[in-house]
Amino acid sequence: MIPEIGHFALVLAFGVSICLAVFPLYGYLTNQNGFCATAKPLALLQGFALAVSFGVLMYGFLAHDFSVKYVADNSNLDLPWYFRMSAVWGAHEGSLLLWALILAFWGVAVALFSRGIPDHMSALVLSVMGMISVGFLAFMLFTSNPFVRILPFAPGNGADLNPLLQDPGLIFHPPMLYMGYVGLSVAFAFAMASLISGKLDSTWARWSRPWTTVAWAFLTLGIALGSWWAYYELGWGGWWFWDPVENASLIPWLVATALMHSLAVTEKRGLFRSWTLLLAIAAFSLSLLGTFLVRSGVLTSVHAFANDPERGVFILGFLIVVIGGSLTLYAVRASKVSEPGEFGWISRESFLLFNNLMLTVMAVSVLLGTLYPLLVDAVGGGKVSVGPPFFNAVFVPLTAILVSGMAFGPLAKWRQSDDPKLYRPLIVTLIVSVLVGLVWPSVLDGNYSIGTALGVTLALWLAIATGVDFVKKVGLYGGLGATFARVERGMIGMWLAHFGLAVMIFGVVMVENHTEHRDLRMGVGDTQQLGNYDVRMTDLAVINGPNYVADQATFEIYQGETLYKTVTPQKRRYNASGMVMTEAAIDSGFTRDLYIAMGEPLGEGDWAVRLSVKPFVDWIWAGAFLMGLGGFVSITDKRYRKRIKEEKAEAAVEGATA
Template sequence: MIPELGFLSLTIAMALCILLCIYPLWGAHTGNLRLMRAAPALAMGQFVFVLLSYLALVYTSLHDDFTVAYVANNSSSVLPWYYKITSTWGNHEGAMLVWVLIQAFWTVLVAMLSKSLPWLLRARVLGVLGFLGVGFMSYTLLLSSPFESLLPYFPVEGRDLNPLLQDPGMIIHPPLLYMGYVGLSVSFSFAIAALLTGKLDNTWAKWSRPWTMAAWAFLTLGITIGSWWAYAELGWGGWWFWDPVENASLMPWLVATALIHSLSATEKRGVFKSWTVLLAIAAFSLSLLGTFIVRSGIIVSVHAFATDPARGSFILAFLLVVVGGSLLLYALRVAEVKSEGRYQLFSREVALWLNNIFLVVATLIVLLGTLLPLVHKELGLGSISIGTPFFNQMFSILLVPFASLLALGPMLRWKQNKIKLVFNKYALSLLISVIVSSAWLFSSYEEVKVMTLVAVMLAVWIVVTSLIDIGLKVADSTSILLGLKKLGLSYWAMILGHIGFAFVIAGVALTSAYSVDRSVKMNPGDIASLNEYDYRFEGVKSIQGKNFTGHAGVVTVLKENKFVVELYAEKRLYTIGKQFMTEAAIDDGFTRDLYLALGEQFDNGAWSLRIYHKPFVRWMWLGGIIIALGGFLILFDKRYRRRQAPQTTGNKGVMA
């Protein structure tokens, strides 16, 4: 009964979403205020019924209802309750329902929190979001329903959740990623609504910016936690593999990063209007492209959902409609878009424009490296591989100019700058950065590669210029605290974003250059050494979980004969699926991780172990969290707080 109610609720939500797509758009076109005013109620209604549908799926999973095909294929009676909830987005059908739920959530948020928008813009934004909701709900109901029944023949036990997904990171990684993916649909809807309205003034940029920042911050967190999950769960000691599915999330993030910078220039200076609209379209289009890559079955990945061709064809068709329709509208309206601000060559506007260029070029590199092997294979031309060396080399080339712009950015002002004053601060910060980074690396490591030194120097440079700019801004205040308070949340968001990126650069450079590992064969009592640490193998002990059994290798870590930590590296056998999984043991620290993976047992009773020493690897994830914090911080800026709206459209001839 509950699964049927879930399907019925989703069907009702679909009907409401169709009305949400039609009523406000038609009302805005004809000037009918009554139709436009129906949009918020329709948005709330479709969210409530989608939520009921999702709760029905959660109920069936928690109560082990194996008459539902999705639950039978992705859960089991012995699965812990929190992983039963996780299983609702652990495979394709459930993940799409969560996507639809988040789409409905963003839509109702826009409806409730945009009351100060003119009705013409507000109605069109909600209408476009309704159109997108119709597309995703149609796909879920017609091709991807998680409520399909196995009656009258159903198993007495489920197949269990994929062991790779039975990890704390996977409890929060997919929802955060979807919040980012789907949140970009709000930016897209604002851009399309502005094109439909024909008023690409600063208003749409101002109101689109906080929604874009929120989506970008969620996407940043999702990618960060996904990287940590790959590092902790896959047992390879790696944090990014340039996997097509990883790239699918990176591409919209890169374009969204360009978009938030461009929106800032459009809002404050009235420049880059057409470019900003194009970036909003591109960011969400790349989110849809990522959905196609993950769910079409054209790739094999631990992250992907292998599905039938009909599903991939539907997503591809929807992608073409959304992208093609939005680009056609853009082409028809772009001639009417005029930038208002004027600026000199040496200004913040130009720096932001160059920043956008580098981010778009990086996106094109990832797009080429991801799709070219797939297209090459689909055309019957054989298999080609574009792997880590290609991406690393191309991003290394882009890093220097891009990071230099980030270092320069806080020192620049709008319109124009005095070159001599900026150059003096720029040169001083560069000199400090060279001294600090050189002293740091040459005192810590015997060999320092040029690219590592450059990367660390750029990271230090970004931090130093940010601190110098903060110091100069508070220098004229009567007190430091008063000066810091006057800087504003938007400024602090920028500073946090730049400093977070500096941590990412330094973390990537240092862990890539100085990580070491060693494979050893050990009997109980044996000691292996790596980077000043001694690892004494104490033996193995049996472990028993709710849905797995196995062994844990016990290793005592010593440094200079002093106890550091005891690690338990596990080898698990999941009882239902009969799948072996390696659970790495990690002793994390601010400047290094000790990482241990248990291998196979030899005939003589010895065990193979893989030991890793990974310096500064945590800085990457710390940087990602700092970047996301900057994105969320701007949401508290008083300029974006809700105000009561006038209840008119501002146009003549509006019918009540």
């Protein structure tokens, strides 16, 4: 009975989304305010219905209702309660429900926080979001319903959640990622609303800027969490694999990053209008495309979820409607967009244009690399795969070029900024960075690496240049301390994010070039050297977990003669699925991670053991965290709160003159 309530709520949400897609748009086109006014209540109702539906599915997991097929496929009596909660989004149907719920949540947020925006505009925005919702809910109800039941013979126990996903990282990774993906729908909806209304000035950019930034911040954190999860759960010790599923999240991130920067130009200077509209459409379209690629089974990946061509056809149809429709509208309207104003060859505009150019090229190359196997297969060229060598060869130099521009950009002024004095501090910082960068690899053990020298130089240059900008701008207000509060939050966010990128680049360069890695045969009593440590295996035991049995090795790590730490990596075999998982033991530190993972049993009580020292690996995620934090800080900017009043005043003036 209870699952039917969830099912009913889902159907209700579908009905509401149809109303939401139709009524406000109709109201706008026929100039009937009554219809426009339905947008906000409908958005709230849709959010409520989906929350109920989601809650019911979660209840099904917590209460072990195996008559629900989705629960039976993805849960088990022995599964701990917190994984039963995250199992809700552990497979196809549930993750779609989460997607739809988050889309509805963003709709609710727009309904509640758009008081400063004219009613007909927010009605249009919500209507566009309603259309997206219709597509997703129809997809769920017709091809991927999570409330399908196995009756009358409900199984007594479930098949268990994929053990790969039984991990704390997965509790937070998908919701974060989806907050980002789906959050981009708000910028998309604003762009569409402005195209529909034909009001193509820069006001839409002003409205959608904070939404884009917050979605971008979630996306950043979501991707970082996914990478962190892969690092310690997949048991290979890698942090990025250029897997299609990872690329599907990186591509929208790159475009969203470009969008954030181009929105700044559109808002402040009214330039790049047409381009910004296109980016807003592209960012969300690429999120949808990512969903299509992952869910339809067009591409194979390590994240192998159940594939079904029928679903693929449905999503493709949906993509054609959404992306094709929006690009057609864009083509019809954007040719009329005027681009008032000019800017000098060297100006903040030109640096931001450079930023957009680089990020777009990066996004397109990752997209091409991801789709290449599909394109070749489609023209009958057989199955090929594009591996990390391609992506690294393309991505690394592009990043280097992008980062060198990032040192200049923030220092430049709008319009015209060719006064060499502005950039003089960069010469000194460049000299310092090059010197430190060149010396740095020789301080490390092992071979001198040019790659490290270049990478560290770049990271350091970006970090110092960001610092210089910080000192200059804070200095303008009379130094640090009390006056610090007067600096725009948006500025602080930018510094945090740029500095975060520098931190991340440093981590990547160090891990990629200086990881010490050994595969060894070890038994109880054996000692091996690992960096400055001695690692001794002292015990092997069999451990019974809630839903798995594990071989557990105990390693004592010695620093000289003193015991530094005892760690216990495991090799788990999950009871229900029989899948074997590696639980690596990781000792995280500021300058390095010690990584110990068990491989295969080799007989006579010996195991293949993988030992690694990964220098500065945590800096990768720390950097990403700083970037995300930067995004969140910048939306607390005063002007976003003050705007509500201003907007009303402006509207009043407009009303008076009209």
